[in-house]
Amino acid sequence: MNVPKDLKYTKSHEWVRIEGDTATVGITDYAQSELGDIVYVDLPSPGRALIQGDSFGTIESVKTVSDIYSPVKGQIAETNTALEGASELINQDPYGQGWIAKITLDEVPTDLLDPDAYQALLSE
Amino acid sequence: MADFPLIFERSRKGRIGCMPPQCDVPVSDMAELIGNGLVREPAELPEVGELEVVRHFTNLSHRNYGIDTGFYPLGSCTMKYNPRVNEAVASNPSFALTHPLQPVEAVQGNLQVIYDLQSWMAEITGFDTATMQPPAGASGELLCLLLIRAFHRSRGEGHRDIVLVPDSAHGTNPASAARAGYRVQSVKTNSRGGTDIDDLKQHLGPNVAAMMLTNPSTLGLFEDNIIEICQLIHNAGAQVFCDGANMNAMVGVTRPGDHGFDCMHLNLHKTFSTPHGGGGPGCGCIAVKSHLEPYLPVPVVANRDGQYILDDNRPESVGRVHSFYGNFMMNVRAWAYVRSYGKEGLPEIAKHAVLNANYAQARLKEEYPQAFDRTCMHECVLTAKPLKRYGVRALDVSKRLIDYGFHPPTNYFPLIVPEALMIEPTETETKEMIDAFCDAMLEIAEESKEDPSILHNAPHTTPVGRLDEAFAAKTLDVNWSSYEDLKKADVL
Numbered sequence: 264m265n266v267p268k269d270l271k272y273t274k275s276h277e278w279v280r281i282e283g284d285t286a287t288v289g290i291t292d293y294a295q296s297e298l299g300d301i302v303y304v305d306l307p308s309p310g311r312a313l314i315q316g317d318s319f320g321t322i323e324s325v326k327t328v329s330d331i332y333s334p335v336k337g338q339i340a341e342t343n344t345a346l347e348g349a350s351e352l353i354n355q356d357p358y359g360q361g362w363i364a365k366i367t368l369d370e371v372p373t374d375l376l377d378p379d380a381y382q383a384l385l386s387e
Numbered sequence: 388m389a390d391f392p393l394i395f396e397r398s399r400k401g402r403i404g405c406m407p408p409q410c411d412v413p414v415s416d417m418a419e420l421i422g423n424g425l426v427r428e429p430a431e432l433p434e435v436g437e438l439e440v441v442r443h444f445t446n447l448s449h450r451n452y453g454i455d456t457g458f459y460p461l462g463s464c465t466m467k468y469n470p471r472v473n474e475a476v477a478s479n480p481s482f483a484l485t486h487p488l489q490p491v492e493a494v495q496g497n498l499q500v501i502y503d504l505q506s507w508m509a510e511i512t513g514f515d516t517a518t519m520q521p522p523a524g525a526s527g528e529l530l531c532l533l534l535i536r537a538f539h540r541s542r543g544e545g546h547r548d549i550v551l552v553p554d555s556a557h558g559t560n561p562a563s564a565a566r567a568g569y570r571v572q573s574v575k576t577n578s579r580g581g582t583d584i585d586d587l588k589q590h591l592g593p594n595v596a597a598m599m600l601t602n603p604s605t606l607g608l609f610e611d612n613i614i615e616i617c618q619l620i621h622n623a624g625a626q627v628f629c630d631g632a633n634m635n636a637m638v639g640v641t642r643p644g645d646h647g648f649d650c651m652h653l654n655l656h657k658t659f660s661t662p663h664g665g666g667g668p669g670c671g672c673i674a675v676k677s678h679l680e681p682y683l684p685v686p687v688v689a690n691r692d693g694q695y696i697l698d699d700n701r702p703e704s705v706g707r708v709h710s711f712y713g714n715f716m717m718n719v720r721a722w723a724y725v726r727s728y729g730k731e732g733l734p735e736i737a738k739h740a741v742l743n744a745n746y747a748q749a750r751l752k753e754e755y756p757q758a759f760d761r762t763c764m765h766e767c768v769l770t771a772k773p774l775k776r777y778g779v780r781a782l783d784v785s786k787r788l789i790d791y792g793f794h795p796p797t798n799y800f801p802l803i804v805p806e807a808l809m810i811e812p813t814e815t816e817t818k819e820m821i822d823a824f825c826d827a828m829l830e831i832a833e834e835s836k837e838d839p840s841i842l843h844n845a846p847h848t849t850p851v852g853r854l855d856e857a858f859a860a861k862t863l864d865v866n867w868s869s870y871e872d873l874k875k876a877d878v879l
Contacts, residue, residue, distance in 0.1 A: 299782070301857070302857050302860040302861050325857055326799045350861075
């Protein structure tokens with residue numbers, strides 16, 4: 264399972280890339296593999312305020328519907344509108360073209376998992 | 388057989404199935420009769436001969452897989468065999484030809500069936516009374532929540548707006564609660580597959596209206612602490628609804644009403660052997676304790692001085708949940724089923740359902756471990772996780788089973804079990820049939836180790852193989868268009 268070294272992770276299988284005051288968020292390779300073929304992503308409107316752990320969208324796969332939880336506190340700056348017509352991007356490229364949202368940070372979170380800790384979680 | 392044309396594609400201009408006689412009255416002009424604006428072009432119906440129609444649909448029907456053709460261990464759905472005698476009773480013209488607008492004096496027999504059945508359902512489940520009106524399980528769930536709200540309001544506690552649902556619950560539970568206008572909170576499952584009592588205590592408070600609990604749970608496990616759970620919820624002023632989807636594991640043996648529940652629903656098509664699926668008609672009857680009785684939907688079938696009546700004079704009722712009195716013919720089938728087993732026979736249903744599931748679980752657990760290491764009830768929830776190291780998933784096992792001639796079990800449910808395979812043999816199967824299924828499951832585990840590609844490409848024996856489910860879900864199109872039209876629209 265692909266766990267890039269330059270990202271942070273959550274127990275609910277989101278990844279986070281923090282650049283300045285912006286966090287780019289998606290779901291991990293493990294999450295997309297567990298969900299199976301993704302058919303629909305419900306994305307939030309930009310400007311929405313989130314606290315850590317808020318559900319801010321849903322992902323529907325052929326198996327199930329899952330919430331996407333915000334790993335950080337902030338406001339939605341942008342969502343990946345390409346997913347509206349091509350949700351399979353999450354399956355094909357979860358850490359790249361399959362990103363879900365960019366969130367303007369209120370504060371930089373300190374409790375995210377590093378790649379080793381996330382890898383350990385997957386091995387449990 | 389793989390290339391199976393649609394009936395439209397068999398059509399040839401001018402071909403007909405039968406020749407109606409010449410019209411022997413003057414033909415009126417349609418436009419004159421109804422006005423030009425309402426006259427349309429004739430519908431483009433297929434033009435085919437009678438024999439072509441018979442062959443077309445007979446061959447299509449051969450592609451069906453059902454309980455009449457094979458083993459159908461679809462966990463949580465209880466695909467058991469429904470005795471044909473139920474159908475014989477239901478097709479009796481005395482029932483089949485009655486009309487819901489006949490006066491009650493003319494349908495006393497029908498009302499007796501409903502009256503008998505509601506009292507039997509109350510007795511079997513341990514409640515005070517029942518109504519057969521809800522037309523489906525989800526409707527029964529919703530109705531119970533409406534009764535609970537009416538009860539809270541009557542006590543000046545209408546502010547209670549939270550419904551608790553376990554994280555293992557079937558999706559209809561939170562959906563029913565949301566539909567009734569409640570906020571839903573999820574309660575965790577403990578390491579034994581039961582309700583986590585500490586987590587439940589965290590959630591209980593002055594705004595909780597009810598908990599919806601399936602027993603046996605969707606994990607196929609009996610809730611050991613059910614009496615304590617009901618007491619805790621009652622102490623917090625809330626009500627407890629039992630999702631009776633799995634009553635076939637308990638019928639005649641133990642009663643949810645005695646466990647402390649306030650109300651429950653039953654799916655007649657599961658426990659009481661009425662036809663499944665097809666979108667209905669169904670019956671999701673509910674049974675309630677006396678404190679909820681005033682709110683039952685109207686009309687209530689009652690017996691006054693030996694006469695069966697439809698009682699509409701119930702001022703506290705939540706109203707109707709279906710036209711007339713629900714789907715009556717389902718009641719006839721369930722009535723026949725309960726009468727043919729009787730009080731002595733009903734417990735055998737539950738005992739054999741539980742025995743068969745435990746037998747399958749014991750035979751399979753080396754290759755497919757239990758999600759929770761316990762004696763199960765009427766279904767077992769196993770995991771295909773050990774096969775993951777060979778690149779094989781629960782879906783692959785399910786698809787491969789089709790090649791062995793079996794309907795796959797439910798997979799990926801409950802959601803809290805990774806790579807779940809949920810097997811419900813039901814009480815109507817023989818040991819030989821369950822053995823044949825388990826042999827196939829074990830053989831598939833061997834195939835996974837030797838050549839997983841067999842599984843990845845399964846099924847191999849069906850007219851179509853592995854379908855692109857994502858494409859189908861995204862581009863759903865159930866209307867027929869001719870190839871010419873599709874070409875014109877640039878779809879092909």
